[in-house]
Amino acid sequence: MRFMALWRPGPNANPPTENMMAEMNKLIDEMTKAGVMVQTGGWNPASPCTVLKSASGKVTVTDGPYTEAKEVIAGFAIFDVKSKAEAIDWGKRFLQVAGDGTSEMRELVDGQPR
Amino acid sequence: MLCSEAMAASEAQRAVEAIWRIESASVVAGLARIVRDLGLAEELAQDALVAALEQWPTSGVPEKPGAWLMAAGKHRAIDLLRRRQRLESKQGELGREVEERQGMGTDELDAALDDTVGDDLLRLVFIACHPVLSEESRVALTLRLLGGLTTGEIARAFLVPETAIAQRIVRAKRTLAEARIPFEVPRAPEVTDRLSSVLAVIYLVFNEGYSATAGEDWVRPALCEDALRLGRIVAELVPNEAEVHGLVALMEIQASRLKARTGPTGEPILLLDQNRGIWDQLLIRRGLAALARAEAVGFAPGPYTLQAAIVACHARAPSPDETDWSRIVSLYELLAGIAPSPVVELNRAVAVSMASGPDAGLALVDMLRSEPSLQSYHLLPSVRGDLLVKLGRLDEAHAEFKFAASLTRNARERTLLLERAAACSPSG
Numbered sequence: 001m002r003f004m005a006l007w008r009p010g011p012n013a014n015p016p017t018e019n020m021m022a023e024m025n026k027l028i029d030e031m032t033k034a035g036v037m038v039q040t041g042g043w044n045p046a047s048p049c050t051v052l053k054s055a056s057g058k059v060t061v062t063d064g065p066y067t068e069a070k071e072v073i074a075g076f077a078i079f080d081v082k083s084k085a086e087a088i089d090w091g092k093r094f095l096q097v098a099g100d101g102t103s104e105m106r107e108l109v110d111g112q113p114r
Numbered sequence: 115m116l117c118s119e120a121m122a123a124s125e126a127q128r129a130v131e132a133i134w135r136i137e138s139a140s141v142v143a144g145l146a147r148i149v150r151d152l153g154l155a156e157e158l159a160q161d162a163l164v165a166a167l168e169q170w171p172t173s174g175v176p177e178k179p180g181a182w183l184m185a186a187g188k189h190r191a192i193d194l195l196r197r198r199q200r201l202e203s204k205q206g207e208l209g210r211e212v213e214e215r216q217g218m219g220t221d222e223l224d225a226a227l228d229d230t231v232g233d234d235l236l237r238l239v240f241i242a243c244h245p246v247l248s249e250e251s252r253v254a255l256t257l258r259l260l261g262g263l264t265t266g267e268i269a270r271a272f273l274v275p276e277t278a279i280a281q282r283i284v285r286a287k288r289t290l291a292e293a294r295i296p297f298e299v300p301r302a303p304e305v306t307d308r309l310s311s312v313l314a315v316i317y318l319v320f321n322e323g324y325s326a327t328a329g330e331d332w333v334r335p336a337l338c339e340d341a342l343r344l345g346r347i348v349a350e351l352v353p354n355e356a357e358v359h360g361l362v363a364l365m366e367i368q369a370s371r372l373k374a375r376t377g378p379t380g381e382p383i384l385l386l387d388q389n390r391g392i393w394d395q396l397l398i399r400r401g402l403a404a405l406a407r408a409e410a411v412g413f414a415p416g417p418y419t420l421q422a423a424i425v426a427c428h429a430r431a432p433s434p435d436e437t438d439w440s441r442i443v444s445l446y447e448l449l450a451g452i453a454p455s456p457v458v459e460l461n462r463a464v465a466v467s468m469a470s471g472p473d474a475g476l477a478l479v480d481m482l483r484s485e486p487s488l489q490s491y492h493l494l495p496s497v498r499g500d501l502l503v504k505l506g507r508l509d510e511a512h513a514e515f516k517f518a519a520s521l522t523r524n525a526r527e528r529t530l531l532l533e534r535a536a537a538c539s540p541s542g
Binding site: 001032033034035036038039078080082083085086088089090096 | 128129131132133135136177179232262339342343344345346347350351396400
């Protein structure tokens with residue numbers, strides 16, 4: 001089963017420290033060695049997000065910052081696991097390193113569009 | 115009330131099972147290093163798991179569950195060694211060593227574990243795939259010890275009764291104990307041979323998932339996932355071995371086509387008929403990266419790396435017409451040079467037919483018809499039928515497809531072959 005996790009730091013989160021980044025790299029290394037990590041990455045905070053909205057067939061493109069801090073997605077990970085429980089366990093390990101915030105985890109659907 | 119308690123308990127159990135899958139290999143490997151007996155190590159680890167199942171639902175899951183399981187297993191190991199110590203003074207030293215480790219703080223213990231966990235896992239891989247064991251035992255033991263699968267899961271994956279798998283594992287552990295196989299990483303001259311046994315086991319698991327030799331389903335993706343996970347683990351354990359990366363590349367790229375390999379009702383779709391738009395680009399990218407790693411580490415490419423290079427040719431081609439068949443032919447020639455086999459020859463014949471036309475391919479296939487090891491291999495008549503269709507010799511093709519259908523043990527594949535036979539018959 002493949003899951004995608006989206007990471008939203010809490011509103012009062014401090015920028016990541018060097019120590020925290022070292023711990024995070026250790027966790028990613030562990031997940032890679034466990035054969036679980038498929039891909040992970042973060043967003044470039046210096047590059048503002050672009051929102052594309054479609055309404056009644058008309059697409060509008062807006063540049064700009066997020067409206068609320070809680071909407072900021074700081075990073076993502078895709079991993080292969082045996083069960084949802086295993087995905088949750090890796091998610092907990094991630095939060096122990098990342099600190100306050102929300103990790104939204106969704107199972108990716110396998111199978112072709114039919 | 116009772117209901118919600120039961121739910122909480124079952125949730126805790128699921129959490130324990132998930133953690134077990136993540137941690138069991140390291141725990142068993144760590145304990146095996148201490149007690150020097152794989153069967154005993156697994157028993158101790160199981161005891162630790164039982165303790166977790168009893169305690170975690172009420173105490174909550176500890177912050178470092180792996181370290182907790184390891185500590186619980188070690189406590190039991192020490193108890194056991196103390197009991198033995200009374201009989202054999204020699205083992206006293208070992209007991210003290212364990213005790214000293216046990217006396218360390220959690221952080222120190224973690225650090226000690228981090229240092230050795232890779233080596234322990236590697237020993238576990240090598241012992242589970244030891245040549246003294248039969249191939250089916252190697253597979254069962256590897257999935258059980260490294261994959262963290264239960265005997266029930268292994269039994270379901272290979273469509274055999276659970277008791278058979280349990281017996282296989284018991285027998286395997288007894289064989290290892292009786293042969294006094296040391297729990298160690300093999301020395302340099304041996305390591306390549308022993309590693310090839312490890313890779314063969316992993317690829318066997320993958321292939322059973324990729325095109326099941328028996329049963330109703332043509333593919334069983336769960337087995338592919340298990341094999342991929344094992345391959346990725348071993349690749350990180352021995353990063354300087356080119357063929358490990360070659361195998362991982364081969365599996366990642368093949369797995370990228372899993373979704374495209376079956377139609378809406380589970381029927382097989384062959385490579386050139388697949389919708390390339392649904393090939394998993396993430397896995398392809400990972401596969402190409404692993405292939406690059408294999409090529410960077412190794413001097414002359416080994417069999418897995420060459421096979422990976424072949425599947426990479428398909429992965430890189432946006433459409434079947436754009437496939438670099440002449441490169442595939444030369445890769446098969448290299449493969450036939452280092453790992454000659456009739457199956458490689460058959461594949462080379464297919465590539466030649468794509469590069470130079472069906473006549474040239476058929477000439478090579480016909481040379482294989484007397485090959486004893488291919489007498490019951492369904493892909494020989496299947497490939498021959500395919501080439502005959504292209505040459506317009508439909509009657510002969512019909513007979514070949516029917517013959518191929520009679521040889522396969524997989525229901526889905528049989529249906530496909532019978533359909534192809536019907537399409538070639540004068541009435542069809």
